[in-house]
Amino acid sequence: MASHLSPCCQIIVVLLCCTLCCCNISCRNEAGEPVDWFIVYKLPLYKIGKVGSGVDYMYMDSSTEGWQMSKFTVNISQGALWSTLNQLYMGKTYESNSSVYALYNDAPPNMDYIRGYGHTKGALLFDRTQGFWLTHSVPHFPSFPEEGYIYPSSGKFFGQTALCVTYQYEQLLRIAQQMAYIYPRFYNCSVPDAFVADLLQLAQICGGTKPPLFSDKRVEHLSSVGGEKFISFVKSERFVDDIYTGWVAQALDADLLVETWQRVGHELPSNCSLPKHAMNIKRIKLPWSDQFKSSYDHSKWCVSQAYEDQVTCLGDLNREKAQMWRGGGLVCSFNPLIYKAFRQAVDHFISC
Numbered sequence: 112m113a114s115h116l117s118p119c120c121q122i123i124v125v126l127l128c129c130t131l132c133c134c135n136i137s138c139r140n141e142a143g144e145p146v147d148w149f150i151v152y153k154l155p156l157y158k159i160g161k162v163g164s165g166v167d168y169m170y171m172d173s174s175t176e177g178w179q180m181s182k183f184t185v186n187i188s189q190g191a192l193w194s195t196l197n198q199l200y201m202g203k204t205y206e207s208n209s210s211v212y213a214l215y216n217d218a219p220p221n222m223d224y225i226r227g228y229g230h231t232k233g234a235l236l237f238d239r240t241q242g243f244w245l246t247h248s249v250p251h252f253p254s255f256p257e258e259g260y261i262y263p264s265s266g267k268f269f270g271q272t273a274l275c276v277t278y279q280y281e282q283l284l285r286i287a288q289q290m291a292y293i294y295p296r297f298y299n300c301s302v303p304d305a306f307v308a309d310l311l312q313l314a315q316i317c318g319g320t321k322p323p324l325f326s327d328k329r330v331e332h333l334s335s336v337g338g339e340k341f342i343s344f345v346k347s348e349r350f351v352d353d354i355y356t357g358w359v360a361q362a363l364d365a366d367l368l369v370e371t372w373q374r375v376g377h378e379l380p381s382n383c384s385l386p387k388h389a390m391n392i393k394r395i396k397l398p399w400s401d402q403f404k405s406s407y408d409h410s411k412w413c414v415s416q417a418y419e420d421q422v423t424c425l426g427d428l429n430r431e432k433a434q435m436w437r438g439g440g441l442v443c444s445f446n447p448l449i450y451k452a453f454r455q456a457v458d459h460f461i462s463c
């Protein structure tokens with residue numbers, strides 16, 4: 112039928128289809144195409160002996176077989192982070208009653224820091240079919256939807272990571288339970304009435320109420336649209352312990368090498384006093400990049416020391432004393448490609 116239309120009308124029909132009917136909400140790859148999951152590692156400005164741009168990044172998804180140097184930078188309107196978040200910004204999706212979304216950050220853009228929320232950063236956007244959950248380490252990001260995509264200049268200095276996973280709507284009901292524990296600061300959100308019965312905790316947090324909890328921490332198994340398995344570990348501020356040593360290493364039954372941002376004088380040392388150990392990474396080496404020090408890396412991730420355990424987690428919390436009293440979590444994967452990419456990036460760690 113479209114062949115009877117003039118070429119110009121055909122283009123309009125195709126464009127309408129792309130915005131209205133064909134594209135589920137998803138994580139998007141570097142080319143803007145739907146993807147099951149992706150990981151971004153933004154490199155720090157200061158590497159050992161070299162000053163970089165502060166905006167270049169490595170990219171990985173299930174099709175890249177490990178890290179790829181992105182041809183884009185994080186602060187332009189191209190690439191995976193932009194393409195993914197643009198689904199909220201574009202066409203004023205944030206005003207729609209048929210989707211639910213939340214932008215959250217303990218350090219939101221253009222707003223003062225308020226104590227009492229979880230130390231956690233991310234974004235979620237779903238309709239009744241599916242959507243994405245993006246977790247990351249960048250303060251003051253993402254921007255308010257009316258402003259469009261802005262990468263904050265404060266986010267250029269340190270290394271940062273982001274993990275995006277595409278889930279069916281049914282998984283959002285589980286994610287909502289996890290959110291109650293980490294108690295994120297939703298600085299911009301919408302949970303339309305039609306979603307409230309399913310997503311009570313999200314509606315409560317969006318409305319400024321703290322949901323009631325039945326314990327101090329919680330584990331949830333999640334499965335992406337592509338069938339990839341993830342495990343979400345979350346703790347509330349009432350579980351007063353280092354999440355890595357006091358819980359996740361023991362729960363996964365694996366010694367962990369942990370990369371977090373540790374301020375001088377506040378850091379928790381490598382800890383081998385429980386059956387499974389948590390040891391601090393001090394230097395990182397990614398392919399096509401010079402080594403950089405952990406003190407220039409604001410990302411929060413860990414890998415099992417042993418290759419047999421094959422576990423990688425990305426998350427919210429630093430190995431720092433004050434963060435024992437904060438809500439936050441980790442999303443863990445047993446994907447061998449993710450494991451290899453992160454395990455090989457460990458250049459130096461402190462054994463006990």
Ligand SMILES: *[C@@H]1O[C@H](CO)[C@@H](O)[C@H](O)[C@H]1NC(C)=O
Pocket residue numbers: 132133134135240241279336
């Ligand atoms: C949208 O997602 C649903 C469920 O995840 C799937 O059944 C459907 O085929 C998807 N549609 C497109 C166009 O990808």
Ligand SMILES: *[C@@H]1O[C@H](CO)[C@@H](O)[C@H](O)[C@H]1NC(C)=O
Pocket residue numbers: 164165166184186187267
């Ligand atoms: C992105 O950041 C780089 C490095 O700070 C800067 O030179 C460039 O102008 C920025 N681009 C945009 C579009 O903001």
Ligand SMILES: *[C@@H]1O[C@H](CO)[C@@H](O)[C@H](O)[C@H]1NC(C)=O
Pocket residue numbers: 206207208303304
């Ligand atoms: C969305 O729901 C609100 C509250 O029920 C209503 O006031 C508003 O008009 C709706 N917007 C659209 C675009 O349907």
Ligand SMILES: *[C@@H]1O[C@H](CO)[C@@H](O)[C@H](O)[C@H]1NC(C)=O
Pocket residue numbers: 205206255256257298299300301
């Ligand atoms: C945040 O989100 C709401 C609902 O989606 C919107 O109406 C509001 O204008 C947004 N912006 C700010 C700056 O709060």
Ligand SMILES: *[C@@H]1O[C@H](CO)[C@@H](O)[C@H](O)[C@H]1NC(C)=O
Pocket residue numbers: 352353356357382383384385
């Ligand atoms: C090691 O970690 C555990 C759990 O967080 C803690 O109870 C213990 O005091 C720590 N040991 C040292 C030597 O820091």
